[in-house]
Amino acid sequence: MDAFNNFANGTVALFSDPLGIVIFLSGVVGGMLFGAIPGVSMLTLAAILLPFTAHLSAEHGIMLFSVIYCTGVYGGAITAILFNIPGSPENAPTAFDGYPMTQKGQAGRAVGAAVMCSAIGGTVSAVLMMLATAPIADWAISAFGPPEIFALVFFGLAVAASVGAKTIWKGWLSILAGLMIAVVGLDPVGGIERYDFNMPYLLAGIHFIPTILGFFAVSEIMVQAEKKVTGAYSAPKLSVDFPSFAELWAHKFAVVRSIIIGFFCGILPGIGATLAAFMGYNEAVRWSKERWEFGKGKLEGVISSETANNAATGAAMIPLLALGLPGGALTAMMVGVFQMHDMEPGPLVFLNSADLVWVVFAAMFFANLSILLIGFLETKTIINLLRIPFQFLAPLILMLATVGAYAVRGLVIDVVVMFVAGVVGFFLRRTGYSVAGIVLGLILGKIGEQTFAQAMQMLHYEWTGYFSRPIGLALLVAGFLTLGASAYRAFYAAPVQEPEEETKSA
């Protein structure tokens, strides 16, 4: 009942605050739009908004990001279905059957199914998140010290490195590059300057906001600019024809299965929603009696993928809020929002800022419901907005990013750093590295080093001390097993075919 009362209080707080309502609605529409527009994603919007959250309260800032997360994951499905361009990796399996449905003239059915299943998956996940996060945080307060947090960071980075890029090597190098960027500036124990190259700007470290803006907003514009110049950019077209409720009801088992898969995958640090979408889709294929129809435009494919990825959104908030560990790029940016308000995400947030947590939870619940409403009412409007030529959108995004990067500290050098990060991101993506991995490394690097130092001091520099701390030991072992398994697979398993082709041939 506590959870219900807290949720009711959070809902009242959310909808009795006019600014909160405006931010909530902006997040719902903005996430959906940026998820839907080819060439930009919810991460672009989140990166642009990140500096401006300093002007909002922590509650509004985190709420805005969590709402964008929910609707952005759905918005990416629109581009996956219509143009075979997933808004983000978690929408990739949606394209396997969504795009063939578009080619068969059934785009409306696919988008409609995505709307309903995203809303269902996300809403159920939000409810489970509300029930689970507080008890986990309570437990974490007593059970988690620096050795456990370091072990958790290690495990999260091991998962992200192993599955977050094209190969384990590129995954690791991406994460390590992020960790190395985090080293620049003062060391967290003794305050000694590192890699400042005698430049005062680098003394405070490379700020994560220009870096994130560069990697996610600017590099994406550059990638799209190249496509535009080389003629690979395609204009959207669609008719809307939503499926009936009975048609969706026939897939109720697929929905429940994907919710369970999505939720448990979403909890894992690393790349929860992507794993969720793929496992949801794979299980749908495995359980189906008509598996040869997958990849050719089967509605169940869209349903399974979209339910699972939205089911992961609520789950991904659990490690962030209960343990302070971001699982992906967007939750890593949320850590940035917390830090800008001199807060650290983690179990203590429940003690010190319980109001914030429950407003965020209520917002996520209603954002998922909003997908249902806005998805049905506004999809046609979104489709019309998609017709805005990208060359007109790009200057707006680049200038917003400029203002955002400059506004953080009033330093032009931050704008230079952002655009250089954009160019670096452009070239790294060409060679298969993961910009999300770099950002995760950058954000977790500081936490990792600090907790490592504290853990070593606590354990008197003896690794065997972990044997008396079973949770930390389990996390370390899980991290090493993840690494070992992926290294083994890298050398001994056959490379996979492109997922789309593989599924089609199944």
Next chain:
Amino acid sequence: MGNLKTGHLVEAGLWLLLALVLFIYSFEFNKPIEIYKFGASGWPRAIILLIVLAALGQLFWHWKRGEGGATSKLNAAADDSVEAPDDHSSLGWYMHTLVLVAIPFIYMRVPDFIGGMMGLPPDGLGTIKMLTAAPLLVLFAWMAYRNQVGGMLALPIFFAALLQDMGFYALAPMFAMGVMYLMGERRIKWMAGVAAGVFGILLLLFVKLLYVGLPTGNVRPFYDFGNWVVTVLQ
């Protein structure tokens, strides 16, 4: 050589070179910390070691597998990399792009260098900055016309490099038009209209409503123009 290609060797070489430079530089801050046994350099050196191991592991993997593919469905799913078009992956293209990207950095260094040689104070460099910017802009335009993608990569950095001196207010509309041109737009009226619209929205939102102070520049007449815009709006 196994399945190794030149690109694989270059990639590994770059990582190892980076690791070497970072390792050498780590001696600059290799100081003990009384309360912490590993000191300030322990953590970065551990990361450097892992970078070396991962770079060598990747090289060995390339040697065994060639380009290879994703090693699992999840790796394939998380792969957000983009294929480089053939005409944008030659050594010539990379060199051309490198020169384009270097132009803004030339601007960031040369006026101070000349001013230092002439003994000018930092606030007396306005004319030198404009005289440096003009030929670099011409060179940039000429090179970007021939390599639009390279131009698109370098233009934002050039914009940022000029921002401190020329200010956001004077540069932003021209930057917007430059971006549109490099992305293939050729209708002047549309470009001017969109640039004015985008500029107007930003000014209203950030300068008029949110009072965000954007760089006004420090070189006349750009500085005067920036201040005039701020005065009119606020």
